[in-house]
Amino acid sequence: MGKNNHEQVAQAIIESLGGKQNINNAWHCMTRLRFDIKDESLINEEAIKAMSSVMGVQNKNDQYQIIIGTDVNSYFEPLAQQLGINDNQESSSDEKKSMTAMFMDIVSGVFGPIVPAIAGAGMIKGLLAGFQALNWISADSQTVQVLDMLASGVFTFLPFFIAASAARIFKTNQYLAIAIAAAMQFPTMVDAAAAGEIDAFRVFGFIPIPVFNYSGTVIPIIITVFVLSYIYRWVDKVLPKALRTVFTPTISLFVTGLIAFVIIGPIGIHLGNGLARVIAALFEISPILAGIIVGLIRPISILTGLHHAMTPIALQNFADQGYDMLMPMMFMTNMAIAGATLAMYRKTKNQQERSVIISSALSGFLGITEPALFGVLTKYKRGLIAATIGSAVASAFISAFGVRLYGYILSSIFSLPAYIGEYFIFAVLGIVIAIVVAFISATFLSKPAK
Template sequence: MDYPQTARTIIELLGGADNINSVFHCITRLRFDLKDNEKVQRAQLEQLDGVMGINLSGDQFQVIIGSKVTQVCHAIQAELPDTAAAQATEQPAAEHKRRNPVSVALEIISGIFSPIIPAIAGAGILKGLLSLCLSFGWVASSNQTFQIMTAIGDGVFYFMPMVLAFSAGNKFGANPYLSVALAAILFHPTLTTLFKSGTPVEFLGLGVSAVSYASSVIPIILSVWLLSFVERQINRVMPNALKTMFTPLLSLLIVAPVMLIFIGPAGISVGNNLSSGIIWLVDNMGPLAGILVGGTLSLMIITGMHYVLVPIIINNITKLGYDPIKILMFAANFGQAGAAFGVFLRSRNKKTKSLALSTSFTALMGVTEPAMYGVNIRFKKPFAAALIGGACGGCFGSTMGVKTYAYALSGLPGLPALVGPTFDWALVSMAIAFGVAAVLTVVMGFEEKPENSAPAQPAEAPAVAAAVPTPAAVSSSAEAELLAGISPVAISKNEQLFAPIDGQLAQLSELSDPVFADEVFGKGMAIVPLKGELLSPIDGNVGSVFATNHAITLESASGAEVLIHIGIDTVKLNGRHFTRHVEDGQQVKVGDPLISFDLDALIAANIDPSVIVIVTNTDHYGAISQLKQGAVASREAFLQLTATTA
């Protein structure tokens, strides 16, 4: 890579030097503070050699480079000496820059609901299958096995406040276990008995509304937010020796009554009004609502706004027994799948055809990012076709009053959630979305480069389509290499990675950062840590420790290249709360200390502390599989790297 030329091109595509306030980098990406994000020539930037993708996080514009990010950043700073000189003083100030309230709200909603999606999706599919068995008369509702299976499927929804409490506690920086304790109050038998007695309930002379909190969403989120504030204020004045005992005690005594008297009833009212508003919208503007939501939902997914719908959908299902807008998510996803399939039919490039077919199937399974970012947005017209397909499918589904009876992935695995009187119409609406998008893609066509051509230079590229003002990134390193025509180098020895820290395992897809969630740099796992001691997961060498000590690369003796990143956006801490114990090139064994960090400080700063472990040369292996579920202890094998030819 010609770093100076790449730097000059990136500056030009970002709107020129005058549009750049500051730039710094983390271990994988350039992070720009721009005067005007709309001046960025996104399409040309994505096509630039050496750029793996782009991402807009809040007001920060990110250019994903990978292992060469340091060299590219230095080259950019050489082109912008004033920016480089001001770096040390501007970066801390940027931490306190006022953020867009909408971006903050979307980030909060995404951060709370992303981690719980697997639980509610799995339970939702089970509920759909049970409904299917009941509808076809394969089992009676009085059957005890059926009733136990119903409890398995309903459990997470009934105790939704407790699930959300833990997730919201992590997001807001409250103690997650104290957050769960707060939610447990809502289900205590004494309280539920009081509410069912029919007599007025009072606490210190103040009335307590007798409402049911089962399956509720809004009350506990607001209550945990208040808990995080109260906890921080108490910790500021409480002596360290007394914090363990008295901070939780005082926090519960302050927040619980406020939750029961004010926040809870208000939250239930807001949730019910939202559900009523959605039902009114569908009843009175059915076809139009389907067109608007079904046609724009993919844009909402790109920006993260679709998470706003998740609590509404869950509230509808739990309060009404069904939801009328989930079908629009199915339609949007099938539209993306259809457009990618249309690219497969129309393309003459073997690599593009292979990528389009595989991502079309992935989208049908309910995961649209590979098709959307890797194919449809890349070629522009297919993305427009996908939006039109989603609008057509959504219009039909809303017109026919399709209902969803459980929360599940919006793809083929989630079909049981649609089983009911409108199931046939649901299938038709999805077929319409897929078919319209595929046909339009084939008819409209798209521009693709010849099989062996190099990426177009910015000066020759066409203007960016204004219809796609959102970030896109190749969804995995495998697809990045496929698009670039790179042949993976096979590794012939199996290997296991050992957990670098005690904690709870989580999928990369659950992370709020789309670059990690979409596996841009490879496959791996995240671990929600229980303490702040990062240990080596391999026998091998340290590649490099990032300057701010929040990330490290390693290479094992058998060739596995591993990236470990502590927390989301921890680069903004500028090294605070992190201490390295190794240096570049140092040999390490499994269990050797790498980095120490202050976990409590990260949580107090409202930072997701997840430790992200990624195999950056994923495509050199035949498979990477998970060995553990749930809790994991440090030095315990948790990832299996299977050789291409063992």
């Protein structure tokens, strides 16, 4: 599809949403256009669904979501231009959202744009760990050192990426946000945390700055940029115009930086550690139980958009313990969804619908499950139940054997090499279980077309 066609579709979407004046804000994740709408009664949903580029729509948590697929950015760019969205634009919405809606807006908006970076680096990190486990390369080699720089750079300096992305969501200055992230990861702080000789710095002799290593952390910088957005706007509002160019960034950086060091950073560290401990406690009670619970809720969470809530937990696990056991379960869910979708092929004799089913299943194997969920399994609801069963059984299986990842990757069949090592065989068996159980469950639960 050419550029002009993308622009035409974007224009049609805006018109079907009630026009530019009815859209407070817009952003996107890996597969969906997401909108903050003023008056939902003005939406022409049938017109949107009729567009060939649209796989489905959803209205959840005060977000109107249009499922596009992996080509979503090609549509978002002309859409953003037509809406006049820019980094410093403030939302015109004065409606109060629920805490859940606000949380999902933030998580999906922050992590969506940076997924390619963390997924690419995570794939290299996973492969590197697997090759070392198989003794194919020496851990002391310069090859490993260079590849580790490529793999670990994103995760070590993750706060920089999150700061830039969060600044777009909170409509504040990206470079000030990055500056604060840089301050929190400055060698003085990192070295002090590594040495463990002091618990806190003293500013002006009496303000304590607790010492923590913020490398790879998620929650502290998100909260900090949120606070920065309000401080920056307030300072810019109260200062005379002649002083704003120099003193707005100076005061904003100073005040927000101190708040981040004294309050937000420590609280964010403890919150992140708390989330990781909750997950760890669940695994300590029973890895199988943990697998069943995560496997059961994952398909529904993707449907509702709540699946993004697991991303900060997984990233925190990588930062704290060097590995994560949640992402392999997400992998199992995707395979189960693809397996259940394939089983729906026998539910219809319509060749066009069968084509949709096959393409949606293939997309699921490649890690993009929205086409399968919204295009197929929401229609054949017993297929969705089957996918959930397959997801739970396979997740319980791999959890029982401790399958884990050492870097963030997309949950695609092509990501399997990242599991090379002692858990590889269990990951492969888990995939087989997910697909077979989901397929057989869907076959028995659903009746074939006559």
